[in-house]
Amino acid sequence: MDSPKWSVAALVVWLIATAAIPSPAHAIIPPGTAIPVRTITGTVFDERGKGVAGAVISVVGGTVRTSTDGVGRFRLENAPDGDVTLRITAIGFGPKTQAVTAATSDVRIDLSPSAINLEELVVTGTAVAAQKREIGNSVATINATEFQDFAPARDLTNLLNGKAAGVSIVPGTGTVGGGPRITIRGQGSLSLSDQPLLYVDGVRVNNDVASGPKSQGYDSGIISRLNDFSPEDIESIQVIRGPAAATLYGTEAASGVIQIITKRGNPGKTKYEFNVRGGLQQFQNAHERIEPNYYLDDNGQLAFQDLYADQEARGIPPFRTGHIRSLSGSISGGARQLNYMLSSTYDHDDGVDRRNELSRYTIRANLGIAPSDKFDANASLGFVRGRTDLANDIGFGFLFNSVLGFPLLKDGPTRGFLAFTPEVAELYEAWQTVNRFTGSIQLNHRPASWFSHRLIMGLDQTQEQNFDYLPNDTRWLDFLPPQQAAGAKASASNAVTYVTADYGATATANLGKEMKLATSIGGQIYSRQTQVIQANGEQFPAPLVSDLSATAITFGSDNFVKNTTVGTYLQEQLSWKDRRFLTAAVRVDNNSAFGSDIQLVAYPKVSASWVVSDENFWGIDWIDQFRLRGAFGESGKQPEVFSAIQSYQAVTIGGGKPGVSPEFLGNPDLKPERGQELELGFEASLFKSRLGIDATWYNKKTKDAILSRVLAPSLGFPGNQFVNIGALQNKGFELGLRFSAINTENTHLDFGLNWARNDNKVLDLGELGSTIVVPSNMDTPSIVLHHQVGLPAGSWFGRKVISADLDADGIAQNVLCDAGSPSGKPSGQGISCDEAPDVFLGRSDPRDIGSFMATLTIFKSLTLYGLVDFRLDVYHGDNDRVIRCGIFATCLDYYHPRSATEAAEFQSGLNVTSYAVQPASFAKLREISAAWQVPASWTRAIGASAASITLSGRNLFTWSDWTSLDPETFWVTNQFDKSNQTFTPQLAQFVTSIKLTF
């Protein structure tokens, strides 16, 4: 109901603006004058001789432009007659100008790769995309099409991982359907979501990292909405890293913005593309990685139970080999006035857990019309329908019940598994079906050479249906009481709707011969609505009955949440000779979650860019291009929707009567967090584009940091209260290197390095003192997460044994713990453990992240690719170790401790458990692939214009000291609590892809 009102307002603004602008009839050329024109056709090739898709070809000094199709062909109509100069730009390549004589109509253009493509267009939030050279901050661009060609990713998570410096992609689990937690430039908030905003073709969309059913009683929803978008449909991804760059996105954008740009049709012959993919995935070395459960037998001798082997001996392999199947096709093409792209993808992936699988259909239709040079409209429509069946990894499945197996139970019905035997546990099901529509219409109007404006209207509607089903089955009776064995079912309908209305206008004016001023204004409305309707039922009357209505006890609930942001911005950009740029902007926002005393919040921004190498005085031959840039800006992060108001919850009280009970204390003074960032950097291309450097230093401070303060229970209101208190800092640098080691006609060897270091530090916690305890899922009371002034947010703390002796029976004596220091860090001084303070054990977020990639192309047709990514100086909580070594005494280390101090902690009865926090640094061979471009003569035989075959592997080797299954896994729903418990590790994948283009 609200959006149309704004739409009308935007339309009025648009009409007023356009009314004041000369119509096309005011063009310089008198009406009726014939202009001699011609058509230029040609092909754009990369350094490997492969056609470059999406390259933009324009006539220097003219207005006509076109772009290449999927095999690099283009057709430029209405080009001026006579000799012309073409300008060609493409993502990943240096710009090129090429003269075309009047006598030439079919041209070949060869592009050279460039690590710093300053002409590349990036989305900044204004009406028109800006060239990289204009903006004062770093924007990472991932050329998805190119990566998909030689290292096909099965989902967006894999596509993003390791491709942009400073962007941490941490998968919570290796199960099919699971998604990552994304962190850009460190943890920027103490309590609010750190997830970046996600846009698809200019429309804000649902970015929930964990949307699934509350499986197995755990908050383990791991189905990521991020992976609803097929990598096959994506042209490129732009990552806007921090407040300095995201100011125009306003409230909510402090954690960064990810812009997904989907493929569009290119003018020219209709292109048909088919892609078939098949492969498998495995839990590598599963038996070796799952340690047996040790115990002392009746004779006091160390014995063990190997549940993995036991299960195999029963003829039931604990894990299966999962299959990966994908089929996609697209049709694209068009002319200057019309372009289209229709695509569809079907995916079916099996996890290694027999319950875990995903099947999904996606359909995308992108249509663009350009009835004149002054107006074009683009529609982008995407639909996904899918079903994900969750793995039973942390509650019912083999992993949970074997890793945490308990030999005391070996003679009982569980045979030593913790709660259930795997074959019975597999009766349990949890799954999600989803129907999602994402659509946008973008109207671009360029009524004059100096003015353009655009309107984007969009909708992202996700309809999830989450199920949690325990069937009525007598086999449960060995493990569950009769009422529970009679079964239960929960069904939750979750409708999430995002609405975007975004208007922007940009006007430019020349200030003399060399200076140009661009003024941009705009306004946006973003609305998110969530409607959850839940029904639960317990006790089916008989087996094989699965409808919820058949249960004996039923109950339900519904919940509606709405949040709206309304904002506007004004930006001025001054440029001199297209090489020096100064930008200043301010954005003003209001949000329905702000406290009642907060009305408007303003975020300023200023940035500068200087392409020094374009200056006349530049004389350094070996540096081809060099740009200095700097930006300062702010953006925000809104509070949680209901955090400003004091509220009671409606409850049922004794006798079934309605009542109310205190729920949230609220905070009417709550205002958004402010992310404030200074960013300085440079880009350089050296040695004839052999070496590209992109370096950025940043200092990001979060002010008015919102903290979810645990309330003293004595206040009467349970739970937490959001307060603006304290400050947080993320300071670091990002380095991107591209090195072309060999660049001959037949052989190319390129290396790439992304490395980011981030030092996170809590600066201030206001009246709350120097330390705040952060809730965690650790199974030991002596390990806690702290926000502590002077240390990284969410640091692990706990008592730590530093010296002990073992007596003849192996019992720890003379145990001393670290006495700590005022900073919270260990001092090395001993003190009785009863008096010892919690000391800093490590940071939960990595200090260094990065990736190293290498690409070798030989004979212009075979490309070998590898990517290793790494995370360093990070510590995770290992609940498996706590339970196995500290509670059940089933780990080998318990009986053969590596040191006396470790033994002392194992024997402390969870009083001292620093062993629960382990280094989770790792390097992983994430991707390797071999892609072969089939010779043209072969492809012609089948009528195709291009064909390729790719063999790829993922997650093949991990270097790490981590003590449990995988250093990457953790509860993805938690921002700071990087603790794990029997999650499925990242699976090794092997995939073959065949791509045909007609």
Added chain:
Amino acid sequence: MYQRFVNGSGLRIAARLGLAMAAGAATGCVNDLLEFDPGDRVESGTLQGPESAELLVSSAVGDFECAFIQYIVTTSQVTDEMDNSNLSSTEAFQLDRRSVNKERTHYALFPCGTHEGLLTPIQTARFDADQILTSLEGWTDEEVNPSNPGRRTELIATAAAYAGYSYLLLGEGFCSATVDAGPELTQAEVLALAEERFTRAIAAAEAAGDETIRNLALVGRARARLDLGRGADAVADAQLVPEGFEHLAQTSGASARAYNSVYQYNGVGTLITVGPAYVGLTFAGVPDPRVQVEVPGGAGSDNLTPLRLQKKYTSLDQPIRLASYTEAQLIIAEVNGGSAAVDIINALHDAAGLPHFTSSDPAAILTQVIEERSREFFLESQHFYDVKRLDLPLNPAAGTPYLKGGNYGDMRCFPLPDVERDNNPNA
């Protein structure tokens, strides 16, 4: 044209346009867009008037009943009434082996409807009752109920009585406590606050002629005074309680929050199991019907601890006794001892169909009174503080190895948790 904008009046027009948009974002139609929708939440502002008095008093009662049942479930695991029989939480192990430390958060923060929560439900109930009590005392009879002027006093009595019980559980359950983020109070100080609320309740109930609330508060005050070691004062109150009085805490099968959680966690979920000391209780060879326990075989949800089902509560909506003439009588018996105590014991035995108890030995009589309390009030919230108050032997003894790791401790009250100290500047 934009040159003109930049060079002259156009810039002013642009500035105005920008300002107009900013103003538009701040006011007008934008306000509609930003309208707050509370969803399923009830804004506290809508509950602040006297027209909400009935709802808030009944809600305070509901919150107390919720806390009361939670108190039984959680403290019974610390005593020998119940054992923990699940593997889902290591903190539950600590409850069971009497070694909960102040760093733990489950007992401090978990709400009603769990098998480990304690402090938060009690504090919420206490806060609710005190809040509405204060409000009622500030409103007039006319404001609260124009057609029934005495209603306000009745509501004051009810709120005060349930406030008293909330303080009582806080005092009995915790070694020390705080109120409204105030300073740390000893158990005696908290119990004194309970007594004070009960006194207000009695006065208001007598003024309103509400016998039920008066008796409820009398039993409560007697319990508080007994806890405070003022036996004579306790007896004075107990003697005023009429025969047959019984007041129940209501439950409901319609919501997990209002379940009879003893039945839920023992009879349905098998997360807790009756302690072996309560199996097969007899008196002089006659089975005691007050503590009926079924041992169906098999284990609880941990597949390890033998399952023993209490049969006192057999449905999710079965109420639980909060205060009674029986309690008052056993207070008298404990304090006065002697033949009066024996008579009270035998009256209870008659009701239960048990043989009479005979003894003139004060120690034996006191021992029997304590035994009667443990059986009469099995899973009724009394036993946890009885263990401390009467210094009863711990069962199993401290130091005994615990089945699921570690040894039994000697905890007899819950420590003030760190989460209170860390977030209460006065504690």
